[in-house]
Amino acid sequence: MSSIPSVRPLAEIRTEIDAIDAEILRLINRRAQCAEEVAKAKIADGEQGTFYRPDREAMVLRRIKDLNRGPLPDPTAMRFFRELMSACLALEKPLEVAFLGPEGTFSQQAVFKHFGSSVNTQPVAAISDVFNAVELDKCHFGVVPVENSTEGVINHTLDRFLMSPLRICGEVEVRVHQNLMGHAASLSEIREIFSHQQSLAQCRLWLDRHLPQVKVTAVSSNAEAARLASLDKHAAAIAGVAAAEVYQLPVLETSIEDQANNTTRFIVIGKQDSAPTGKDKTSLVFSTGNQPGALYKALESFAKFGIGMVNIESRPSRQGLWEYVFFIDIDGHGADPKVAEALGLLRANVNMLKLLGSYPKAVL
Amino acid sequence: MSSIPSVRPLAEIRTEIDAIDAEILRLINRRAQCAEEVAKAKIADGEQGTFYRPDREAMVLRRIKDLNRGPLPDPTAMRFFRELMSACLALEKPLEVAFLGPEGTFSQQAVFKHFGSSVNTQPVAAISDVFNAVELDKCHFGVVPVENSTEGVINHTLDRFLMSPLRICGEVEVRVHQNLMGHAASLSEIREIFSHQQSLAQCRLWLDRHLPQVKVTAVSSNAEAARLASLDKHAAAIAGVAAAEVYQLPVLETSIEDQANNTTRFIVIGKQDSAPTGKDKTSLVFSTGNQPGALYKALESFAKFGIGMVNIESRPSRQGLWEYVFFIDIDGHGADPKVAEALGLLRANVNMLKLLGSYPKAVL
Incomplete structure (x- = not known):
């Protein structure tokens, strides 16, 4: 105006x-x-x-x-x-929610993003313990990481699901960042950069643009990188903010990852099914035999009913030689007639089918 | 019912x-x-x-x-x-707020607690840089730690105030926790505990009660403690959660500090004065000469007008031999008549008096 x-x-x-x-x-x-x-x-x-x-x-x-x-x-x-x-x-009744601790991590952020801040969070030591806490009714729900947009799928979670009666009842995504940290007064004083290979890969473009001449050394972890950087004022590390806090390293640049949408996807696990909302996803796991075209035939079930597939991931099953299991997310709720028909067709074409849950797509 | x-x-x-x-x-x-x-x-x-x-x-x-x-x-x-x-x-107009980075620290928690989450936070590398950012109008406000209930006053902040035209316009308190972390399957498997001396002191009662027989070793920092604990499954560290995240150490016990009210107090610095609200504090710094009873006489100003003193802290001044400056928080706002009179009396009895600001007492 x-x-x-x-x-x-x-x-x-x-x-x-x-x-x-x-x-x-x-x-x-x-x-x-x-x-x-x-x-x-x-x-x-x-x-x-x-x-x-x-x-x-x-x-x-x-x-x-x-x-x-x-x-x-x-x-x-x-x-x-x-x-x-x-x-x-x-x-x-305050909800008790188990997550992969400690407090202050991205996992806890995911809990608060999904449940709001008026819940009791229970940090546990391992992904499997999140499942245990819910299976044994110590917590109402659990939140586990399932996929990082850069590092890929978190296998512990998928493997644990094969042995669990729990259902997926929600999903939540959290942004994660890489940071450059060190005691140098400016970028021009940096002579060497330490980080884990995966983090270096996530920041390659940024490094090429801003520090093309600097020696880059891959080390065993970002924690080790931060420790090394803390010993030499001409060294820097690429790591998460927690490492900077632990080693009291000044953060020189924040969010230097090349993919702006570097996210970790978490799922909410619990004992109850979620009713259809009109915008849902369904996660399932199945295994096929070793005959040629078995996976193709399995996926045909979804194509035939026009059902979109969001993710597919194959994992070696622990139950037999050469057997693989496939984790798939599809659009829609198991109670949708088309989805139900597709799942019926799929069941006829696979050795094993387990529905992990239908749940609302992430809202926030 | x-x-x-x-x-x-x-x-x-x-x-x-x-x-x-x-x-x-x-x-x-x-x-x-x-x-x-x-x-x-x-x-x-x-x-x-x-x-x-x-x-x-x-x-x-x-x-x-x-x-x-x-x-x-x-x-x-x-x-x-x-x-x-x-x-x-x-x-x-989104507020820009500078704080002692990195993101995810207690300092950032303090920013969100005071300003809510719809602000832009600017992590900087040192306390002095928080002052710089506000003095140079790069940010509207800054948040700096001023006192930890266990570790005492943060001297960097007080010293920097002596050189700054900025005003205190708010305060905020954040709870902080100590945690026991390590790869031991249970407490009984722990043979040695590493931590910084200060953190060990904060958890002495807990250690006496739960791990009285275990060897306790003080090391240079909690980061080093976590690193050492990560190398030996019979060792544990006492540290903040960030260290557990960096070293992927399972957190065995949370919040083991003896004082339940282990808090860090932060102050909000800016360029404007805050109007009286009826429940305010005033922070000031003054210096006296070296004559006997000088401090006593200075404090008489407050006693005479029935004004409560919340904190007092002495710091060596950098301007002369044997000269000390005193940082004091008092109850009330500088615009309250009684406070104004007391400050007038104080001014007559000291070498230097600088008002750092009057601001509402922490609400949340």
């Missing part, structure tokens, strides 16, 4: 803001009362276990996105309601 | 929740419009620089606490409005 808008006096605007705040406060508390009532209604219906419903939460957030006319951006409004639902749920 | 409450059907409650959500969404957006109007009114009044007002934010949060009747707990409701104010402010 080029015209100068007429404005009310500051005091008048603030009086309106105070009135709005009081009304928002009343409404969020009224919403919390309703949530308590929902919990009671569920208990009356004999549904104690299902007080957290990922499908319902996904639909609430998508509705907020549809209704939002601004000026607050959609992600801001959605985060707001994510926190509100989290707080309402915690009133009734 | 012992009687079974009568409950509405689930669908009916959800219909009400959906209606409440739509109304909350409308109100938070209306609030954002009002915030935009406030910014315009301030520009019309020639007040561009003061779009963020720590005093106003503190008063909004305290009012929420006063008005809140639950069922949402006060801290939950206040965090909600903290985020809402942060999001509203970001619409107009």
Whole structure:
């Protein structure tokens, strides 16, 4: 707008803001009362276990996105309601969520992004322990990493799924960053860069552009790289921020990874199935025999019904020579008629088929 | 309640929740419009620089606490409005806040706790750089650690203040934890514990109770402790979670510090003064001569007017032999008549007096 808008006096605007705040406060508390009532209604219906419903939460957030006319951006409004639902749920029964610790990691970020901050997080020492915690009812849900956009699939998680009765009931993506750290006063003082080979690969373009003449040395881990960099003021390391904190290394450049969308995908595991929301994914694992074209024939089931495949990953099975299992994510919910038909056809063409779960696509 | 409450059907409650959500969404957006109007009114009044007002934010949060009747707990409701104010402010002009990096540290937690998550955080390499960033207008505000409840005062911050024209405009406290980490399958397998002397001291009671027979070795840093622990499955380290992440050490026990209230206090530095809110602190630094009783006489100024002293810290001045400067936090705002009188009296009894700022006491 080029015209100068007429404005009310500051005091008048603030009086309106105070009135709005009081009304928002009343409404969020009224919403919390309703949530308590929902919990009671569920208990009356004999549904104690299902007080957290990922499908319902996904639909609430998508509705907020549809209704939002601004000026607050959609992600801001959605985060707001994510926190509100989290707080309402915690009133009734705080969710216990296991994750691959320690606290402060990307895994914990994923927990908060999916469940909001009003949950109790239980750090455990290994991916398998996340499964254990949920299988043994020590936690309601678990969050495990399943895929990094640069490093690929996290095999521990897939292997553990083969032995678990747990279901996937959600997914969440978290951005991860690489950083250049060291005691050099400027980039021009750096003579050597240490990092793990994988991290070096993730930052190759940045290094070529900014430090083309500098010696690059691959070491066993980013932790070792940070340690070496801490000993020499002409050395630098590429590593995550935790390493900089541990070695008190100044961060010289942040987010130097070449792929701007360097993300880690996490899945939420639990004991309950998620109802269809209209925008769902289904994860499954199957194995075929060794006859030629077996995988092709299996995948035909999805093509025939026009079902999109999001991911496919093959892993050696531990149960027989030359046998592979395939992990696949497809579009749609197992309760969708087309998906159900495709899965029926697939089942006829494979040795083993296990549905890992249908769940809402990541919303935030 | 012992009687079974009568409950509405689930669908009916959800219909009400959906209606409440739509109304909350409308109100938070209306609030954002009002915030935009406030910014315009301030520009019309020639007040561009003061779009963020720590005093106003503190008063909004305290009012929420006063008005809140639950069922949402006060801290939950206040965090909600903290985020809402942060999001509203970001619409107009996202705040740039410098902090002692890297990202993911307690310092960044302090930034988000004070400003909400809708700010741009700028990690810098040293405490002095936080001051530089604000002094040179690269950032609107900075957040620096000033005191750890176990380790004491952070001297870098106090020393830098002596040379800076910046003002303190807020404070924020963050809980910090110590953790036991290592590859041992259980505590009974641990033969040796490494940590920095200070961290060992923070966990002495816990160690006496749980691992009284284990050899304890002080090393130069918690990073080194974690590295040593990573090499020996019968060793463990006491360190922050970042070290566990860097060395992929399972966290065996979390929060083993003896003092449950192990906190780090941060202050917010900027160029503007904060108006009185009724619950404020004032920070100041002064120096006395070397005559006996000089400090006592200086402090009499506060006693005489019944003003509480929260902290006092002495530091050697760099300007003369045997000269000390004293950093003091007192209750009240510099604009309060009693505080103003006490400061006037103090000024007459000291060689140098510098007011660092009056600001609202930490709210969350």
